[in-house]
Amino acid sequence: MAAVSCRGVTKRYITGSTHVLALRGIDLDARMGELLMLVGPSGCGKTTLISVIAGILDHDEGDCVVFQHDLRNLSQGKKIRFRGKNVGFVFQAYNLLPTLTAAENVAVPLLILGEGRLQAQAKAKEMLSQVGLKDKMNALPNQLSGGQQQRVAIARALVHEPRLIVCDEPTSALDADTGRLVMEGLRHNALSSGRALIIVTHDNRIFDFADRIARMDDGRITLIESQVASA
Numbered sequence: 559m560a561a562v563s564c565r566g567v568t569k570r571y572i573t574g575s576t577h578v579l580a581l582r583g584i585d586l587d588a589r590m591g592e593l594l595m596l597v598g599p600s601g602c603g604k605t606t607l608i609s610v611i612a613g614i615l616d617h618d619e620g621d622c623v624v625f626q627h628d629l630r631n632l633s634q635g636k637k638i639r640f641r642g643k644n645v646g647f648v649f650q651a652y653n654l655l656p657t658l659t660a661a662e663n664v665a666v667p668l669l670i671l672g673e674g675r676l677q678a679q680a681k682a683k684e685m686l687s688q689v690g691l692k693d694k695m696n697a698l699p700n701q702l703s704g705g706q707q708q709r710v711a712i713a714r715a716l717v718h719e720p721r722l723i724v725c726d727e728p729t730s731a732l733d734a735d736t737g738r739l740v741m742e743g744l745r746h747n748a749l750s751s752g753r754a755l756i757i758v759t760h761d762n763r764i765f766d767f768a769d770r771i772a773r774m775d776d777g778r779i780t781l782i783e784s785q786v787a788s789a
């Protein structure tokens with residue numbers, strides 16, 4: 559079943575008199591129980607595309623349907639609630655809240671969904687243990703290395719068990735071994751319960767975790783390859 563279905567999706571950024579056509583007609587599906595990777599050169603539109611898919615950014619033309627919802631047709635409030643419940647997003651720049659500890663950052667999606675503080679903290683700590691940060695629960699983001707902050711961001715995207723997990727370069731700050739460990743965890747966590755996982759990456763060390771690899775160039779999908787994932 560398709561978790562995400564994009565047909566003819568376009569997105570133009572307008573800054574003053576400058577227009578950038580970042581998405582030029584994207585056709586792409588992401589399926590439940592699948593890890594889809596999105597690869598392509600810098601500036602080709604990867605972050606733009608996953609931001610549209612996650613409901614963070616509105617596209618211009620075409621259709622983007624996520625779990626049977628066309629996000630453009632939802633009011634801002636409904637869209638935020640839909641996203642809060644169904645989507646986990648790992649930002650390219652992590653976007654951790656600087657005044658909250660690692661555990662508090664990870665608990666945020668649960669608190670937004672109305673979970674009690676104690677239970678949210680317990681789940682956040684369990685999630686941080688899974689990404690190898692058991693001893694960093696109470697550290698603030700600026701007391702963590704880049705790779706540790708990246709893993710906090712991954713834990714935050716998974717903690718509320720969303721049906722769709724979207725990660726923008728989740729291993730960019732990680733060494734090879736930690737990157738593979740995080741990918742194994744992500745793949746296991748997401749796919750064992752039939753969720754959909756979309757990962758943007760330049761990191762060819764993790765390509766073998768993908769079920770399909772979509773190649774993007776200049777706002778278009780140029781090739782989609784299927785493979786037998788190694789993990």
Ligand SMILES: Nc1ncnc2c1ncn2[C@@H]1O[C@H](COP(=O)(O)OP(=O)(O)OP(=O)(O)O)[C@@H](O)[C@H]1O
Nearest residue numbers: 571572573578580599600601602603604605606607
């Ligand atoms: N907020 C914005 N305003 C104007 N132009 C933008 C904005 N965000 C992105 N762009 C432009 O849209 C195009 C696609 O950008 P995008 O961030 O989606 O690329 P990307 O594939 O994620 O690149 P990278 O691999 O470097 O992260 C680029 O030409 C970029 O300069």
Ligand SMILES: [Mg+2]
Nearest residue numbers: 604605650726
């Ligand atoms: Mg990007």
